[in-house]
Amino acid sequence: MGHFKHAPAPLVWCGERLAASQVAGLRGYRCAGADSLQGVSTRDTDWDGVRLHIVTGKGGTGKTTVAGALALALASGGKRVLLIEVEGRQGIAQVFDRPPLPYEERKIAVAPASETQPGGDVYALVADPESALLEYLEMFYNLRHAGKALNRFGVMDFATTVAPGLRDVLLTGKAAEAVRRKEAGRPLYDAVVMDAPPTGRIGRFLNVTSEVSGLARVGPIRHHADTVQKVIHSPETAVHFVTLLEEMPVQEVLDGVAELRGLVGGGIQVGGIMINMVRPMELSASQLRAAETGSVDEHELGIGLKTAGIDDSVRLAADLAAELTEHAVAAVGQEMQRERLAEPAQPCYDLPMITDGMDLGGLYRLAGALRDQGAA
Amino acid sequence: MSQVLSPPHLDVDRLIDDRRTRVIVCCGSGGVGKTTTAAAIGLRAAERGRHVVVLTVDPARRLAQSMGLSRLDNTPRPVPFAEPEQPGASRDGRPETGREGGRGGGWGHAGGSGGVVPPGQHGDNAGGSLHAMMLDMKRTFDEIVEAHADPDRAAQILANPFYQSLSSGFAGTQEYMAMEKLGQLRRADEWDLIVVDTPPSRSALDFLDAPQRLGRFLDGRLIRLLVVPAKVGGRAYLKVLNAGFGVVTGVLTRVLGAQVLKDVQTFVSALDTMFGGFRERADYTYQLLRAPGTAFLVIAAPEPDALREASYFVERLAQEGMPLAGLILNRVHRSPAARLSAARSLAAAETLQAADDQADAAVSASPNGAPHALTIAALRLHAERMQLSAVERRVSEHFVAAHPHVPVAEVPAQPDDVHDLAGLRAVGDSFFAG
Numbered sequence: 071m072g073h074f075k076h077a078p079a080p081l082v083w084c085g086e087r088l089a090a091s092q093v094a095g096l097r098g099y100r101c102a103g104a105d106s107l108q109g110v111s112t113r114d115t116d117w118d119g120v121r122l123h124i125v126t127g128k129g130g131t132g133k134t135t136v137a138g139a140l141a142l143a144l145a146s147g148g149k150r151v152l153l154i155e156v157e158g159r160q161g162i163a164q165v166f167d168r169p170p171l172p173y174e175e176r177k178i179a180v181a182p183a184s185e186t187q188p189g190g191d192v193y194a195l196v197a198d199p200e201s202a203l204l205e206y207l208e209m210f211y212n213l214r215h216a217g218k219a220l221n222r223f224g225v226m227d228f229a230t231t232v233a234p235g236l237r238d239v240l241l242t243g244k245a246a247e248a249v250r251r252k253e254a255g256r257p258l259y260d261a262v263v264m265d266a267p268p269t270g271r272i273g274r275f276l277n278v279t280s281e282v283s284g285l286a287r288v289g290p291i292r293h294h295a296d297t298v299q300k301v302i303h304s305p306e307t308a309v310h311f312v313t314l315l316e317e318m319p320v321q322e323v324l325d326g327v328a329e330l331r332g333l334v335g336g337g338i339q340v341g342g343i344m345i346n347m348v349r350p351m352e353l354s355a356s357q358l359r360a361a362e363t364g365s366v367d368e369h370e371l372g373i374g375l376k377t378a379g380i381d382d383s384v385r386l387a388a389d390l391a392a393e394l395t396e397h398a399v400a401a402v403g404q405e406m407q408r409e410r411l412a413e414p415a416q417p418c419y420d421l422p423m424i425t426d427g428m429d430l431g432g433l434y435r436l437a438g439a440l441r442d443q444g445a446a
Numbered sequence: 447m448s449q450v451l452s453p454p455h456l457d458v459d460r461l462i463d464d465r466r467t468r469v470i471v472c473c474g475s476g477g478v479g480k481t482t483t484a485a486a487i488g489l490r491a492a493e494r495g496r497h498v499v500v501l502t503v504d505p506a507r508r509l510a511q512s513m514g515l516s517r518l519d520n521t522p523r524p525v526p527f528a529e530p531e532q533p534g535a536s537r538d539g540r541p542e543t544g545r546e547g548g549r550g551g552g553w554g555h556a557g558g559s560g561g562v563v564p565p566g567q568h569g570d571n572a573g574g575s576l577h578a579m580m581l582d583m584k585r586t587f588d589e590i591v592e593a594h595a596d597p598d599r600a601a602q603i604l605a606n607p608f609y610q611s612l613s614s615g616f617a618g619t620q621e622y623m624a625m626e627k628l629g630q631l632r633r634a635d636e637w638d639l640i641v642v643d644t645p646p647s648r649s650a651l652d653f654l655d656a657p658q659r660l661g662r663f664l665d666g667r668l669i670r671l672l673v674v675p676a677k678v679g680g681r682a683y684l685k686v687l688n689a690g691f692g693v694v695t696g697v698l699t700r701v702l703g704a705q706v707l708k709d710v711q712t713f714v715s716a717l718d719t720m721f722g723g724f725r726e727r728a729d730y731t732y733q734l735l736r737a738p739g740t741a742f743l744v745i746a747a748p749e750p751d752a753l754r755e756a757s758y759f760v761e762r763l764a765q766e767g768m769p770l771a772g773l774i775l776n777r778v779h780r781s782p783a784a785r786l787s788a789a790r791s792l793a794a795a796e797t798l799q800a801a802d803d804q805a806d807a808a809v810s811a812s813p814n815g816a817p818h819a820l821t822i823a824a825l826r827l828h829a830e831r832m833q834l835s836a837v838e839r840r841v842s843e844h845f846v847a848a849h850p851h852v853p854v855a856e857v858p859a860q861p862d863d864v865h866d867l868a869g870l871r872a873v874g875d876s877f878f879a880g
Binding site: 128129130131134161164207220268270289290291316317318319349352353354357366367370371373374375377378379380382386389390391392393394396397399400403425426427428 | 475476477478504697700704705706747749750751752754781782783785786790794795797798801818819820821822823824825826827828830831833834837840841861862863865
């Protein structure tokens with residue numbers, strides 16, 4: 071374990087140099103720079119009124135992992151959280167190191183208790199459109215028995231894969247239902263986290279009413295869609311974006327934010343920007359500049375290596391210098407991407423790169439990072 | 447313990463040099479660098495004398511621009527390319543000076559023979575050419591309709607609300623249309639190599655399944671039944687059908703509302719002449735994918751999710767009898783100083799840190815602060831990279847263990863995003879260097 075095995079390293083963020091200890095105390099900093107960093111008490115979070123957290127991001131950014139970590143973070147303090155997967159990849163099972171999950175809400179993890187706060191529970195549901203449709207038919211029309219006939223005529227194919235928007239409204243509908251579900255007069259789940267489709271599809275996925283309206287201008291599905299739409303457009307819902315500090319994922323965040331804000335019929339609340347796989351910087355600003363242009367002081371490196379008792383210090387110094395240069399080029403590129411992320415003016419959260427292999431322990435560490443920064 | 451599995455090496459150059467290779471399909475889960483890989487293969491093949499068209503679906507903006515694809519117009523556009531004046535830039539693992547990278551994308555430099563092309567393939571692009579196009583799925587769908595229906599009927603279909611959602615909204619339409627376009631390009635026979643970048647989808651298998659799903663629906667029983675009332679208009683005919691049909695239309699009406707059914711029925715009757723067409727086209731493309739001359743490249747990053755998808759895909763291709771050329775493993779972290787282990791590197795960093803801490807009182811000797819700050823940083827970064835590299839290797843070995851005969855080519859992680867020809871060349875070169 072131990073991602074930061076060494077002593078707290080200086081990190082460069084948005085051009086500012088911050089100590090790691092400071093960083094740990096950060097709350098959803100606005101990406102613009104250190105001046106807007108706000109210290110906040112540990113009790114409330116940036117998304118206190120939000121009960122439906124929709125997590126999107128470009129493929130390959132670790133969306134499912136971050137959704138899992140967010141669910142864990144939200145569950146601490148004795149909360150009950152439902153994590154919903156909608157793309158049938160069994161990604162949640164992988165992230166939580168479980169066998170494949172059925173269409174059924176089941177408990178998959180416990181948030182750790184602290185001295186002051188009790189632990190909490192994370193439940194998971196793998197929602198697939200077919201099961202959701204059957205459930206819907208049963209719930210509203212008492213028509214479960216019709217499923218077989220529907221299947222035989224290819225209606226299930228039609229409804230769940232072909233009919234545009236219908237598939238999506240079934241899935242978002244399931245999440246909306248979970249948010250609204252009550253037990254003994256209070257909500258069953260304190261929060262629902264949805265591991266949503268990638269950013270490229272998110273606007274369409276969430277803009278249920280207009281999608282379905284191409285299909286159904288009136289009728290029960292339309293009515294259902296309108297109900298779901300209300301939940302998604304309410305302040306109780308926020309869409310978080312997961313990204314890496316790379317050009318395309320960042321571009322997708324910017325496009326996605328603009329799309330959600332510009333939706334007809336009122337925007338959808340944009341949540342936080344979760345920057346995944348952030349690596350510690352290690353270099354000072356001047357070292358970084360030197361390294362980026364390929365002028366690392368190899369002599370100094372060589373002396374250092376020799377002092378540490380490493381043989382072959384001259385050749386090794388040259389190789390390490392090349393490594394430093396690559397690192398610096400990447401780091402400078404990443405800072406450029408970070409600056410671009412300031413544009414939407416949404417809170418950003420940094421999640422450390424887990425270099426020694428992502429596992430359940432890593433997931434809890436990410437959850438801790440989210441809590442420390444006020445995302446949950 | 448460390449029994450190193452070494453898969454056979456994937457020789458991409460041999461694949462693209464083989465004139466019998468006519469179609470290369472790049473597939474893999476989202477975010478693994480499919481588009482970049484497809485573009486790099488296309489460029490390299492063109493530089494080695496092939497007449498190439500790259501069919502891309504969703505390229506990064508800057509990459510698109512560097513390939514002259516600012517417009518999404520569904521037509522192959524020529525991409526001018528020439529060897530760069532300054533071979534060696536960004537080719538030796540070091541970045542080019544100046545991050546603008548190759549000014550203007552490094553295109554358009556006249557002639558000039560570079561050291562890029564492997565021996566025997568020098569200089570003059572060996573007579574190859576490169577085209578690239580970006581898929582417009584709605585346009586492609588519209589064209590199918592226009593090609594198969596008389597103008598009046600085509601107009602009727604294009605205006606139908608159900609068709610409009612279907613052609614722009616259905617999650618599988620993009621896959622279907624990508625395959626349709628591939629079929630068209632192949633039939634046109636203007637290029638001797640087509641490189642396809644499959645759509646970004648939740649799973650790598652989508653593009654194999656979606657066309658058939660859509661084809662099945664459009665040609666299917668449901669849609670035929672739906673159209674019956676409009677055509678025959680007789681309850682008598684309905685009675686002949688089994689009772690299940692009543693249940694189905696009943697449910698559909700109750701759930702979707704009568705309007706939807708009416709739209710679908712109108713759409714389907716208008717589409718009547720095209721029945722069979724969709725299925726046939728899907729079948730044609732499917733056969734094309736199995737034909738000799740087609741090669742699949744599975745693209746992955748050394749991460750568990752991406753490699754799991756890659757595994758599924760490899761298994762599925764085998765099952766379908768589709769020819770797998772190999773796996774391209776993108777963004778692999780390597781170290782030029784691999785002989786220094788992570789453990790030794792960290793230990794050395796600690797030693798130096800302790801020395802610095804002791805000397806702390808003395809002075810801050812180096813301009814960089816503590817005397818060994820730079821070395822300590824270098825050692826820690828090196829250790830981190832070695833750890834990352836070890837994790838990647840472990841993850842990759844799972845794949846290799848399960849598929850020991852699948853050839854693999856590794857592409858080292860580029861320190862910077864690829865967004866111009868020089869970058870694409872560097873990726874291409876790493877196939878060669880492999």
